[in-house]
Amino acid sequence: MENFNAKEVKDVVIRFSGDSGDGMQLTGTLFSNTSALIGNGISTFPDYPAEIRAPQGTVAGVSGFQVHIGSGNVTNPGDYCDALIAMNPAALKANRKWLKPDATVIIDGDTLTEDNVKKAGFETLDPIAELGLEGYNVVIPDITTMTKAALADMGLDNKTVVKCKNMFALGICFYIFNQSEDYAKRYIDSKFAKKNPAVAEANKLAIDAGYNYAANTHQFANTYKVAAAPLQKGKYRSINGNVATAWGFIAAAEKAGLPLFCGSYPITPATVILEELAKHKELGVKTVQAEDEIAGICTSIGAAFAGNFAVTTTSGPGLSLKSEALGLAVMAELPLVVVDVQRGGPSTGLPTKTEQSDLMQALYGRNGECPVVVIAASSPSDCFHYAYMASKIAMEHMTPVVLLTDGFIANGSEPWRIPTMADYPSICPPIVEEAPAEGEFMPYARGENLARGWAFPGKEGLEHRIGGLEKDHIKGSISYDPANHQEMTKTRAAKVAKVVEVIPDLEVMGAADADVLVVGWGGTKGHLQSAVSDMQAEGKSIAHLHLNYLNPLPHNTEDMLKGHKRIVICELNEGQLASYLRQNFQDIRFEQYNKVEGQPFTVVELKEKFNSLL
Amino acid sequence: MAEYKYTPADFKSDQIVKWCPGCGDHAILNAVQRAMPEVADALDIPHNKFTFVSGIGCSSRFIYYMKTFGFHTIHGRAAAIATGIKVANPDLSVWVCTGDGDSLAIGGNHFIHAIRRNIDLNMILFNNEIYGLTKGQYSPTTKLGKITKTSPAGTVEKPFNPGELVIGAKGTFFARTIDAEVMLTKDCLVAAAKHKGMAVVEALVNCVIFNDKTHAAFAGDKATRTKNTITLRHGEKMLFGEGNAKGLVLENMQLKAVTVGEDGYTIDDILTHDAHCVDTTLHSMLAAMKHPDLPVAIGVIRDVKDEQVYDVKVAEQVEQLKASAKLHSVDDLLNSGETWMIE
Numbered sequence A: 001m002e003n004f005n006a007k008e009v010k011d012v013v014i015r016f017s018g019d020s021g022d023g024m025q026l027t028g029t030l031f032s033n034t035s036a037l038i039g040n041g042i043s044t045f046p047d048y049p050a051e052i053r054a055p056q057g058t059v060a061g062v063s064g065f066q067v068h069i070g071s072g073n074v075t076n077p078g079d080y081c082d083a084l085i086a087m088n089p090a091a092l093k094a095n096r097k098w099l100k101p102d103a104t105v106i107i108d109g110d111t112l113t114e115d116n117v118k119k120a121g122f123e124t125l126d127p128i129a130e131l132g133l134e135g136y137n138v139v140i141p142d143i144t145t146m147t148k149a150a151l152a153d154m155g156l157d158n159k160t161v162v163k164c165k166n167m168f169a170l171g172i173c174f175y176i177f178n179q180s181e182d183y184a185k186r187y188i189d190s191k192f193a194k195k196n197p198a199v200a201e202a203n204k205l206a207i208d209a210g211y212n213y214a215a216n217t218h219q220f221a222n223t224y225k226v227a228a229a230p231l232q233k234g235k236y237r238s239i240n241g242n243v244a245t246a247w248g249f250i251a252a253a254e255k256a257g258l259p260l261f262c263g264s265y266p267i268t269p270a271t272v273i274l275e276e277l278a279k280h281k282e283l284g285v286k287t288v289q290a291e292d293e294i295a296g297i298c299t300s301i302g303a304a305f306a307g308n309f310a311v312t313t314t315s316g317p318g319l320s321l322k323s324e325a326l327g328l329a330v331m332a333e334l335p336l337v338v339v340d341v342q343r344g345g346p347s348t349g350l351p352t353k354t355e356q357s358d359l360m361q362a363l364y365g366r367n368g369e370c371p372v373v374v375i376a377a378s379s380p381s382d383c384f385h386y387a388y389m390a391s392k393i394a395m396e397h398m399t400p401v402v403l404l405t406d407g408f409i410a411n412g413s414e415p416w417r418i419p420t421m422a423d424y425p426s427i428c429p430p431i432v433e434e435a436p437a438e439g440e441f442m443p444y445a446r447g448e449n450l451a452r453g454w455a456f457p458g459k460e461g462l463e464h465r466i467g468g469l470e471k472d473h474i475k476g477s478i479s480y481d482p483a484n485h486q487e488m489t490k491t492r493a494a495k496v497a498k499v500v501e502v503i504p505d506l507e508v509m510g511a512a513d514a515d516v517l518v519v520g521w522g523g524t525k526g527h528l529q530s531a532v533s534d535m536q537a538e539g540k541s542i543a544h545l546h547l548n549y550l551n552p553l554p555h556n557t558e559d560m561l562k563g564h565k566r567i568v569i570c571e572l573n574e575g576q577l578a579s580y581l582r583q584n585f586q587d588i589r590f591e592q593y594n595k596v597e598g599q600p601f602t603v604v605e606l607k608e609k610f611n612s613l614l
Numbered sequence B: 001m002a003e004y005k006y007t008p009a010d011f012k013s014d015q016i017v018k019w020c021p022g023c024g025d026h027a028i029l030n031a032v033q034r035a036m037p038e039v040a041d042a043l044d045i046p047h048n049k050f051t052f053v054s055g056i057g058c059s060s061r062f063i064y065y066m067k068t069f070g071f072h073t074i075h076g077r078a079a080a081i082a083t084g085i086k087v088a089n090p091d092l093s094v095w096v097c098t099g100d101g102d103s104l105a106i107g108g109n110h111f112i113h114a115i116r117r118n119i120d121l122n123m124i125l126f127n128n129e130i131y132g133l134t135k136g137q138y139s140p141t142t143k144l145g146k147i148t149k150t151s152p153a154g155t156v157e158k159p160f161n162p163g164e165l166v167i168g169a170k171g172t173f174f175a176r177t178i179d180a181e182v183m184l185t186k187d188c189l190v191a192a193a194k195h196k197g198m199a200v201v202e203a204l205v206n207c208v209i210f211n212d213k214t215h216a217a218f219a220g221d222k223a224t225r226t227k228n229t230i231t232l233r234h235g236e237k238m239l240f241g242e243g244n245a246k247g248l249v250l251e252n253m254q255l256k257a258v259t260v261g262e263d264g265y266t267i268d269d270i271l272t273h274d275a276h277c278v279d280t281t282l283h284s285m286l287a288a289m290k291h292p293d294l295p296v297a298i299g300v301i302r303d304v305k306d307e308q309v310y311d312v313k314v315a316e317q318v319e320q321l322k323a324s325a326k327l328h329s330v331d332d333l334l335n336s337g338e339t340w341m342i343e
């Protein structure tokens, strides 16, 4: 079924959108995995409502999945789309603003009933005109009717048949984007063939029907082809940020030779990390679904004391609940990684939307002088790397580490070249193996990196007591001595500061003396990189600096910030990194570009902003 | 039975005990240090496996006085931290020391859930019916109407009875003791240690400074205790009072104290204590007995076998899944599922 009129394009962005129950996440995933198999660069992002089943047919109930495929390095799921697949008028309405000017819009004609159009909140009965879509390539196939016709002979009930309409839409997309149906069919077989062969057959037939419809109608005169990206050779898989985070911890525990423990409480968008860890008991992972976030971190602190590598996972509101206990971990100087998958705040905020507004909470949100290491991941797949590094630092430096990710990279996925554990650095925590030959064990005696010894209960001769009260700088017994408190406060800070010795220097993408330096941190990396590299290609004097290690900041941070006419800090908050950098580098002038709409930056708006600075 | 032959001195740390003179907590420390050698031998637990965890409060200072592994944590969270310790290393003998405020107010959530999970912890709940460390505010166990610093006109909230709470939360072990009854305390602690699953020992302790004599009406001196408390022992008749002259009978679904040989009651009418009975009805009634209507129950009230022990089950699942696993390493994990080659 090769299509010879295909137009080669560098990249395309496709958005699948429908009711939460329409199976759009699966449709999008099958499309993106198919593209991955032919070697496209890919980035995807699901966009779903907070309610599990918001009222059918309403804009609030629309669930979307965006796929960006390209023949180059794809760093983000794209902002505006080339094709929108809308399974109902609400989906059309919700996504109108994300259409590129010449986009193809496919909407299921069967759903354009008076009832549905009203439910979607249209004022007239002509949604196409009302949304001003006349200039667009709008195609209105009767997807439901055609799916029913294609499956008429299967003897299935109406509900099952109608459920296959997403596969019909997928078939259309396979034709338009010149992709093979093989992978999707194999997937369907692996999922349904055993349990329900008729359903598997129906889904596969629906894909064929959609494909054939698209090939036969003249409405898709243009089809597109995206060449394989020049990806590094190797074995790839697709991974999302939450799974990558979970795997990073499992990897670190294996490397350290310790069991992994996770005490946690479910919260969007972090829950998948706990779910993923719970799946891997076979690798020695123990999970405790605690009664609340406080118990989540507390069970983890207990496990760390007892000699497991312990993590706790949460989102902003949960981090608030964990703050007192995090202080205990600082005081007790135990290794612990706390993951905050940031979401829109404050309070319950926007649970399913992304934001970067917990930086200050991570850096400072505790009583007392209470430093912790703060690290942020910046893409779905690098969550693995930063989870691993956070773990290594926590264990080797005997300190809590807060790992910040966000809803965008946690849910987004991308192809990932599978690493080999042999290539990852060793993890050697300062475990105390035996009692000192002479005298008592001193729990707060320190090594060169200022980490104290980790002495597990159960080891003979190492009996010792620790706790949240200030303690003597060597013996660990309670101490109210003023000079000791001063010394311990400084030591805890110095221990965290010393982590700078093991983190990599920053590298600027672009010229060291570019006129404009764009600074970001965490999950905005893909969009910032795209915008800056586009502008560099246009010959603009612009560079990009991205931070992953936030406390301590890398050695050369100040050097990297110097030598530019203007520096703009871009964040999905009201300027938290900006305040932090101003506090650290008081002679440097920083400008800000901020957004808190619960959405990632768009490359378009970033370029517009950066151009205004040049 | 092992023979470590530890002595109480082996469990005494070098820290000076800083509770007020006359504080009931001293007697509990004494009893714990006597119980540990017995527990070590009975359950074959070497010294280095004892781990004490506490929250915040006067009573939570306990762990500093034990020459064992110890973790003095934050207010209310000892049960949660101990849960992590026990799951991480089920070989440890984990003891939680907590106050009535620590475990029933700020830590109430962790308290009931630790009990519900039936994790194999031993908890000593120091109930002085007051916040000691913060100097005398009422707690969730303070008697209704009590005048304290934060209830100058008397409290207007009813107290919890910890025993009822434990049993209501599906507790498998509950014992109650009185600070002055050191040997009984020791026996309760040994029984708690032997119990597989969560064990709560409520110690009625006197705060001489902020709530003096709160338990005195039934726990004051030896004679008062004989008259107004009943020491329950599994398999024995529920007798109490001078010369064990009195006993408990069940009438119209209610407990009643009677004198044996009076009003037609004979020894055969007196209930026999069955601590192992799964049904909670009688245990709840016994735990709820209040002075002056009925004698206050001390000793092991409930000690029920239950296979569903949380830390054991977590470890079992890990072992079972390891044995049948397809993935044996992180490399296996990374390469599992859908993958593809870019040549």
Ligand SMILES: Cc1ncc(C[n+]2csc(CCOP(=O)(O)OP(=O)(O)O)c2C)c(N)n1
Binding pocket: A324, B056, B057, B058, B059, B060, B075, B098, B099, B100, B101, B102, B103, B126, B128, B130, B131, B132, B133, B134, B139
């Ligand atoms: C988060 C927090 N809130 C409040 C306190 C203050 N505080 C310390 S101990 C305590 C109550 C202790 O009462 P209880 O648990 O009955 O122990 P007791 O001192 O009576 O043995 C309170 C309110 C604290 N340390 N931490």
Ligand code: SF4
Binding pocket: B018, B019, B020, B022, B023, B024, B025, B058, B059, B128, B132, B133, B206, B207, B208, B209, B210
């Ligand atoms: S204040 Fe009360 S509870 Fe605290 S040590 Fe003194 S007597 Fe004991």
Ligand SMILES: [Mg+2]
Binding pocket: B057, B099, B100, B101, B126, B127, B128, B129, B130, B131, B132, B139
């Ligand atoms: Mg108290």
